[in-house]
Amino acid sequence: MNDIYLDNNATTKCDPLVVEAMLPFFTEQFGNPSSLHSFGNKVGLALKNARKSVQKLIGAEHDSEIIFTSCGSESDSTAIMSALKAQPNRTEIITTVVEHPAVLNLCEYLETEGYTIHKLKVDGKGNLDMDEYKSLLSDNVAIVSVMWANNETGTIFPVEEMAELADEAGVVFHTDAVQAVGKLPIDLENSAIHMLSISGHKLHAPKGVGVLYLKRGVRFRPLLRGGHQERGRRAGTENVASIVGLGVAAELALQNMEHENTVVKAMRDRLQEGILAAVPNAFVTGNPDNRLPNTANIAFEYIEGEAILLLMNKMGIAASSGSACTSGSLEPSHVMKAMGIPYTAAHGTVRFSLSRYNTMEEVERVIEAVPPIVAKLRKLSPYWGESGPVENPEQAFAPVYA
Amino acid sequence: MWDYSETVKEHFYNPKNAGAIEEANAVGDVGSISCGDALRLTLKVEPETEIILDAGFQTFGCGSAIASSSALTEMVKGKTLDEALKISNQDIADFLDGLPPEKMHCSVMGREALQAAVANYRGEEWVDDHEEGALVCKCFAIDEVMIRDTIRENNLSSVQDVTNYTKAGGGCSSCHEGIENILMEEMQARGETFMPGAIQKKKAKPAAQPLVTLETPEPAAAPAAGGMSAFQRYKKIEEVIEKVRPNLQADRGDCELLDIDGKNIYVSLVGACSGCQMAAMTVGGIQQKMIEALGEFVKIIPVDKAQYAAQLAQKQATASA
Numbered sequence A: 001m002n003d004i005y006l007d008n009n010a011t012t013k014c015d016p017l018v019v020e021a022m023l024p025f026f027t028e029q030f031g032n033p034s035s036l037h038s039f040g041n042k043v044g045l046a047l048k049n050a051r052k053s054v055q056k057l058i059g060a061e062h063d064s065e066i067i068f069t070s071c072g073s074e075s076d077s078t079a080i081m082s083a084l085k086a087q088p089n090r091t092e093i094i095t096t097v098v099e100h101p102a103v104l105n106l107c108e109y110l111e112t113e114g115y116t117i118h119k120l121k122v123d124g125k126g127n128l129d130m131d132e133y134k135s136l137l138s139d140n141v142a143i144v145s146v147m148w149a150n151n152e153t154g155t156i157f158p159v160e161e162m163a164e165l166a167d168e169a170g171v172v173f174h175t176d177a178v179q180a181v182g183k184l185p186i187d188l189e190n191s192a193i194h195m196l197s198i199s200g201h202k203l204h205a206p207k208g209v210g211v212l213y214l215k216r217g218v219r220f221r222p223l224l225r226g227g228h229q230e231r232g233r234r235a236g237t238e239n240v241a242s243i244v245g246l247g248v249a250a251e252l253a254l255q256n257m258e259h260e261n262t263v264v265k266a267m268r269d270r271l272q273e274g275i276l277a278a279v280p281n282a283f284v285t286g287n288p289d290n291r292l293p294n295t296a297n298i299a300f301e302y303i304e305g306e307a308i309l310l311l312m313n314k315m316g317i318a319a320s321s322g323s324a325c326t327s328g329s330l331e332p333s334h335v336m337k338a339m340g341i342p343y344t345a346a347h348g349t350v351r352f353s354l355s356r357y358n359t360m361e362e363v364e365r366v367i368e369a370v371p372p373i374v375a376k377l378r379k380l381s382p383y384w385g386e387s388g389p390v391e392n393p394e395q396a397f398a399p400v401y402a
Numbered sequence B: 001m002w003d004y005s006e007t008v009k010e011h012f013y014n015p016k017n018a019g020a021i022e023e024a025n026a027v028g029d030v031g032s033i034s035c036g037d038a039l040r041l042t043l044k045v046e047p048e049t050e051i052i053l054d055a056g057f058q059t060f061g062c063g064s065a066i067a068s069s070s071a072l073t074e075m076v077k078g079k080t081l082d083e084a085l086k087i088s089n090q091d092i093a094d095f096l097d098g099l100p101p102e103k104m105h106c107s108v109m110g111r112e113a114l115q116a117a118v119a120n121y122r123g124e125e126w127v128d129d130h131e132e133g134a135l136v137c138k139c140f141a142i143d144e145v146m147i148r149d150t151i152r153e154n155n156l157s158s159v160q161d162v163t164n165y166t167k168a169g170g171g172c173s174s175c176h177e178g179i180e181n182i183l184m185e186e187m188q189a190r191g192e193t194f195m196p197g198a199i200q201k202k203k204a205k206p207a208a209q210p211l212v213t214l215e216t217p218e219p220a221a222a223p224a225a226g227g228m229s230a231f232q233r234y235k236k237i238e239e240v241i242e243k244v245r246p247n248l249q250a251d252r253g254d255c256e257l258l259d260i261d262g263k264n265i266y267v268s269l270v271g272a273c274s275g276c277q278m279a280a281m282t283v284g285g286i287q288q289k290m291i292e293a294l295g296e297f298v299k300i301i302p303v304d305k306a307q308y309a310a311q312l313a314q315k316q317a318t319a320s321a
């Protein structure tokens, strides 16, 4: 039996059509797109097509609004640093407590450089408080950076509405849409979003290529200066093969948008319902009514995520966890902490993230496999009795901190 | 994922002695739910002989926490309590054919559960004195608490110092930014500023050796620094210390040579000169005399004698990891 891959929010498999389109750019089509001769010319044309295809996927008004970068993280850094450089008198940043480290760690670093970082809190379901957001918008704010969809829970933020508010207040609005692009329809021409980050490897393009969308007219300062590539906004000879791959992936994502939101969503729903029906003391984290169609994050109480993943891996099932152990840190995922999920559940969260390559048959196999794994680990757990949690679990087992 | 040994995997997939012992007369509960690892160890001890007849574990934790718990129960069965208490966390890790550095704390938890269970059996109260911080140096598994404590105790002021004392940063060097941030905070707290260069000052390169020598040169005895043998050098160092002692004693202080590690000379300062403003001047003075006498650069490092001995023991334990 084939292994089952349910970790598509971490990265996705390259679509075979993407790989096929890329191959010539490692062999015959090796020219530098900046060169005048015919070797470079055709390559330049391929870049142009890729740009058009990305433009179409996110509904950008102009293809010159698409800047190719090396990854989602570079796009995030470019956006935030540009806003700070272009407006040196503005020293505040608004973001959220649940951002990806690509934004959060940069902001923490900027804090040590003297910037003020406002991190919007979330409630138990991972939703923002819009009043808190409104109260923070001011002339001191250089940029708002809020993710479109959360990578751990799939919870969607109202970024279009938030961008309107920022735009009215004269504040630059950036969104890390790495998890949203390809899964949700996006129409940037008719939105107030000024900057948006994409990462190729989350939508079946290769790793190491990304995009920063930059609305025409928004003041910009490059992160990498040097050659005139990307109209001088991102120096460095283009990663042509990967950009071509991303172009094809964007086209395929647009074609599969409906599939993602019907078939993939139905598989996700079946998976979640199947597991919750068979496993007691388990619940969905984040906002189940407003999230990505491919993601279900389930907390299994009183057991730890890495142990779950290891046993799932043994059965050929790949997923990921917000436990401290899987990240090598001392605390469970910052997203679970921010939502106030108790430690006994936060360490036992498992993220299942699907793609168009999964099948309903695989989903049924996972539904079969997970309950015995959870039961096996609970039998080892000091919080678990014969057939359920011990009475008053937190008091029955209160270890001395070691 | 993690690089687990086959033995770790075996103990995780098929744990031994899972569950609580029915007639347990010793229980140890340790761990931290915030960190995601906690363990209850139950033992059945024969009162006459204090032999552990049976052991069971219940663990909330990752693969290596479960494997460490399983290993621990296997190791203690049949031992007397006193024998069992001699098991170190390194013994548990060795039993499992090693643990990744990020996971060494799982073996620490096992040993502490054992201590707690024995204390429980003997009607004593077990107090944990072990504090754990985020792992900073992954090459040598050194955490933040250890680094901070060492910086504070020894007034360290460079990444190199931290590496010399704790080994942290001595491997791939990717944690140097983290160590610098800790240094910056700790030095600020004691009123100093941390101002390193971007790269370390290079020592003058030794004259290039020809890559190929046609004739095999005579094997020469390696000359020690300053042209002294190690023994001569040690004598010289001792001599300098002896020379400064009368001065210090006159001020109701004293100085004792503890250890020599390459260019680091560890001393303990006692009496009036320790812990005061004078200490720094005293150290500077001794260092100057030492450099003159030896003809090489050395560093005099004042340390607390008891703490240094403890640290040395710990270093040796990690070094054998």
Ligand SMILES: Cc1ncc(COP(=O)(O)O)c(C=O)c1O
Pocket (backbone or CB within 6 Å): A009, A010, A070, A071, A072, A073, A074, A100, A102, A147, A149, A150, A151, A176, A178, A179, A199, A200, A201, A208, A210
């Ligand atoms: C929300 C989010 N932002 C940014 C990134 C980083 O993207 P990349 O790996 O391309 O740098 C990721 C990927 O893990 C992500 O999920």
